[in-house]
Amino acid sequence: MKLTDYTDYTLRTLIFLGLHRDGLVTIQQIADSYDISKNHLMKIIHRLGLDGVVETVRGRSGGVRLARPPEEINIGAVVRAAEQDFSIVECFDRVNNRCVLSPACKLQAAFREALEAFFRVLDAKTLADVIGNAEQVISFIPLETLRYPAPGRA
Numbered sequence: 001m002k003l004t005d006y007t008d009y010t011l012r013t014l015i016f017l018g019l020h021r022d023g024l025v026t027i028q029q030i031a032d033s034y035d036i037s038k039n040h041l042m043k044i045i046h047r048l049g050l051d052g053v054v055e056t057v058r059g060r061s062g063g064v065r066l067a068r069p070p071e072e073i074n075i076g077a078v079v080r081a082a083e084q085d086f087s088i089v090e091c092f093d094r095v096n097n098r099c100v101l102s103p104a105c106k107l108q109a110a111f112r113e114a115l116e117a118f119f120r121v122l123d124a125k126t127l128a129d130v131i132g133n134a135e136q137v138i139s140f141i142p143l144e145t146l147r148y149p150a151p152g153r154a
Contacts, residue, residue: 001118007082009036010044011108011130014078017054018070018131024063051081070131088115 017029027045031038045064048054053069066073087093088111091102102108
């Protein structure tokens with residue numbers, strides 16, 4: 001199983017916001033720090049806002065920040081909300097499944113068990129767990145992206 005870029009960028013965005021809790025962060029800062037599309041991030045921020053994970057402040061001095069403490073943001077829930085499809089194999093899709101082995105296949109159950117284990121691990125983690133090594137994580141973000149731009153440059 002491979003998570004989509006959307007989910008990857010969603011998690012990176014939350015990590016960035018979790019590490020920068022002292023104020024608002026611009027979407028451009030996040031985009032620059034990870035070298036990803038600002039337009040793509042705007043969609044992610046919008047979705048996270050609808051889900052109540054982040055809050056946005058419009059205007060000249062606007063930006064984005066976490067809406068809840070990192071301890072209250074569950075990684076499993078974030079991944080479920082961001083991903084569209086967890087069909088690891090064709091037989092997970094009952095409508096489009098064409099595999100003739102499905103009625104007797106033991107592998108299908110093994111994949112389901114693996115997916116459940118995957119989410120058990122993620123459900124046991126919060127954003128606080130993920131950013132627990134903040135100093136080390138911050139050391140990998142280019143310093144120039146941490147400088148706050150003049151208001152209105154978001």
